[in-house]
Amino acid sequence: MSNMATTLRLQAIALAVLLSRLAPASAKLQPPPLGIARPGCRDRCGNITVPYPFGIGAGCHRDDGLQGFQLVCDDTRSPPRLTIYGYNYQLSSLALDAGEARTYLNATRQCYNATGGFIGGRTSDTYMSLGTSPYLFSPAKNRLVALGCPNLGYFSDMAGYYVSGCMSVCRPSQYAIPGECTGVGCCQSAIPPGVNFFEPNTLNVPQGQGDSTFNTNVTRCRYVFLVEAEWFRYSDSVYLNRTDDFAVPVVLDWAVRNVGNCSAAKRNTTDYACRSANSGCVDSSNGAGYRCNCSKGYEGNPYLNDGCRDIDECQHKDEYPCYGVCTNTPGNYTCKCPPGTSGDASTQNGCRDKDKFTLALKVVTGVSVGVFLSVFVCFWLYLGLQKRKLIRTKQKFFEQNGGVLLQQQMRSYSSAGAGAGGFKIFSKEELEKATINFADDRVLGRGGHGIVYKGILEDETVVAIKKSKMMEEAQTKEFAREMFILSQINHRNVVKLLGCCLEVEVPMLVYEFVSNGTLYHYIHDKDLKADITFDTRLRIAVESAEALAYMHSSASPPILHGDVKTANILLDDKLTAKVSDFGASKLAPTDEAEIATLVQGTCGYLDPEYLMTCQLTDKSDVYSFGVVLLELLTRKKALYLDGPEENRSLVSSFMTALKAGRYEELLDSQVRNEMRADVLEEIAHLVVRCLSMSGEERPTMKEAAERLEMLRRYQQHPWVQAGGNAEERQNLLGMEQQNLPYKFRQQDVLDLEEGSTYTFSL
Missing domain, CATH: 1.10.510.10 (Transferase(Phosphotransferase) domain 1)
Known part of the structure; x- marks a missing residue:
């Protein structure tokens, strides 16, 4: 029995050790890779990634009634060839975030003999018609290039109308001017947005018979092609003497184009392409349509349900630096200093010992607070004294101008049931606000007794405010009583006195505004x-x-x-x-x-x-x-x-x-x-x-x-x-x-x- 018990204990210990070794491994399990294509569909053709809304085969692409999202992968070739269904245009790459695709297009070539006679060239398979597909030629990434000289290269739309073009000429080598494709031997021009058809043309400029300088002033062949601007680098030694055919990359802008822009697409929720919860819509910058992007802090495919997943910023420290404790949150992350330290954890050596830092911080804070409080108290006392002085001055003027008597008259008049007739005692601040501090552009007139300003009260009433220049001391004694009596005048041909301001040295009067001078x-x-x-x-x-x-x-x-x-x-x-x-x-x-x-x-x-x-x-x-x-x-x-x-x-x-x-x-x-x-x-x-x-x-x-x-x-x-x-x-x-x-x-x-x-x- 003892041997059996010992055996069981050993087995239990071994099992515990095994589980302890498996536990960390299970804790480090990574989430499945982000979805690229629809479930059950191919996400690659050779070395080209095929993300949804693009797809290979039935049910694997977005079906919005426009050809272009359905692709065909020919695995019989080496490497496999990816083409657009219905167009047979080969794609070399697809970019989901940028909304771009790349394809190759043959250059148009026309060659001439030494006397300027046409001897042949290539004009087939050099045009591209994108029809009503999601694709348009990118005006930002492509340029029309004409090589050779003399050469006038241009392209037209499906109706045969001119779209863009340029002309290149030649100079003898001893007069050559350095520069990349600036019109000598090579020229280039931009294309407008919204272009879905490209058919290049060249216009031959005849040369004189028996021109002995043919080899230096003209080229045997002339080319016209649309090309990705960053890919093309002109060199006269490479291109001027070419007589062969070649293909060049062209960038296409793609978007969901069946319903218009974002606002129209959001109204049609059943066909709205942005399916992921954490995604947004962006209007296309090239033609009508829109594209989808994952929200900030998320990555993946916004065209798939739950295709946008949270980015674990803590696993990407190059992009999201954190030199402390990093914690991932939905759509964001936090970065804090380790326990016992404080500071800025997003910078290297930004976290410092908390005790020393806290002590220094307390000292600096204490001194700063002390100085601030001293200055604040002094400033507060100064403001208080100035405010009390201002109040005393206003009260002095108010009493001097008969304000107390005027208030008593208004109260007695109101108690008698007559009301105050709309007469009001205004504060200085009210009249300053009404006239924008008595601005010059508010002056209505200047006279011997003072200046009249146009004012707008808080209730939007337009008034005329008279700011008098001076007044005899004897006049101020009777001023308030006289003003109150004048305010009771109610006649259609007398300007109504609405109120006055008595808390200034010379009282100001407020009249109704009369508009015609x-x-x-x-x-x-x-x-x-x-x-x-x-x-x-x-x-x-x-x-x-x-x-x-x-x-x-x-x-x-x-x-x-x-x-x-x-x-x-x-x-x-x-x-x-x-x-x-x-x-x-x-x-x-x-x-x-x-x-x-x-x-x-x-x-x-x-x-x-x-x-x-x-x-x-x-x-x-x-x-x-x-x-x-x-x-x-x-x-x-x-x-x-x-x-x-x-x-x-x-x-x-x-x-x-x-x-x-x-x-x-x-x-x-x-x-x-x-x-x-x-x-x-x-x-x-x-x-x-x-x-x-x-x-x-x-x-x-x-x-x-x-x-x-x-x-x-x-x-x-x-x-x-x-x-x-x-x-x-x-x-x-x-x-x-x-x-x-x-x-x-x-x-x-x-x-x-x-x-x-x-x-x-x-």
Whole structure:
């Protein structure tokens, strides 16, 4: 029994040893080779690999209705011969990734005797027709070559039309110029893409009879052929004296061409050629069609199911260097330093001892972090101080400009249920963003009070932002209150004040944007030959007068503009007038006190009484409006500094002409042609009253607006336009006058100059 037990133990030990030796071998088993052809099909013909979609025999190739993927292998030859089924063209190689195939083609040859007579050559088996196969001649890899001289070589398509060609000539050897196939003895030319037919031709250039220099200036034979560019290397000693036949390699581009490009192929999933899960589609660069490639990190045949397999990068260290622990992953790999080391494992000697490296890294990191934190804290403190300084400065300006009072007014106005009328207090940053930091290309205009910019708010609202130049300290105390009252103005002919910015030294105002510029530019900068109808001028005057009358009579408290002029009257896209720019405006007092202030305004429009008393009244705006009315009628500027002294002022020119009884000469020619005489006298009468030296003799803005509106209705009345008789027109004018609170006297004498009177007969 003991012997048997001993025997069994020995057998067990032997079996264990055998299994231990077999285990490593089984662990090192390699996966089966990557599939090239379909299962059960030949993948080689001689030394040429035949990958699917190509195949030898039935069922072994891709069948898409086009000949070309089916190949024939003739094993009876040595070496075996691989040809394209149906074409009998021999292939010398097939490349799956590059999408190329190589074949051989005979060169066309024509030979001549010493006198230039044709003695024979080879023109058969020198053309190739690829039809509707997957193949096309590669324009990138092939060149058309013509050898011999003189020789004009070319080839044509199936219809006989020229495709490509070149000409070579000869030079005596003593004048030979070095160079490879550049036109002397040999020439070459590129071919276009999409070519599937090649038929070469040569054109003989006859030589003179008995040419004694034949042997040096011409060759016996001339050749034309299509050839792989990298294969062909020209040498005059090799090719110029050839008289035999030879074949040259030609590169063909192949692709799946039955459905078009990738996008069309992917829609037809049943016929889609890229069958492997880890594959992609690439459009053909030569003609219609597509090819398939394995995704990055995979290799194999993308035309077969599961044909693309993961690359084990760890087994290809030449391509994927790793000097540490390499771990393969699907489509990629990782490379890490061995335990106890750290660094870059993809470079040689990149992994270092972890303890030393960590210590050095900690020291460097500690110092760097310390320096960085110190700099960061200092920088943060500096920014904090600057930010606090900026906030204090903004708050100072905000309080100085009456911002606290304005906020209280807005809150009390809202609590009363009236709302704030859309008025908003903007921050400086909002307006900077709206104007792209007040860029020069956003400037709409420049004036005495400041610069106006075009701005676009965050809600895409287009606005006009006025950035004032300076402001008196006394003005800032009442600024916020006045701005809030101005914001409550809601009149179609007054530019709406949308808000303001008070956190800057000089407050900025935000107005609605009016698109068509100023009345000044409309009547003065416009082509002087361009028509501006009298009705348009009268309508603009009426709308401007109504806006000023509204501010004088309907606003609470009343508002005096203080700088009425054509540059402060804007026009929208329909030429509707909108009065703007309240830079010199004031609120009328609620008690009996007069307004005494520094004189502001624009020369040529200033009320003479205001200049003498420094007291701004509603009649000061009436005087300035009279000048605007004169500009509309005459289309002349209020002040001409370059002209003669007596003609520099439009008002003085008008008064002088009125005194001489020829004021009509000042009027614009179109006004004289369109305005009736009775309307002219009425308007002239109104202008004279507005320009009176005494404010008490001037009409109110409401009177002026009503008078102009009456004249506009009268001018537009059908009786007047039809040229009715004078009695009818007088009755109509009288009817219109009855609607006014003031009726002009028929004999109204105005004291315009001391000792002079002027009478209007109506």
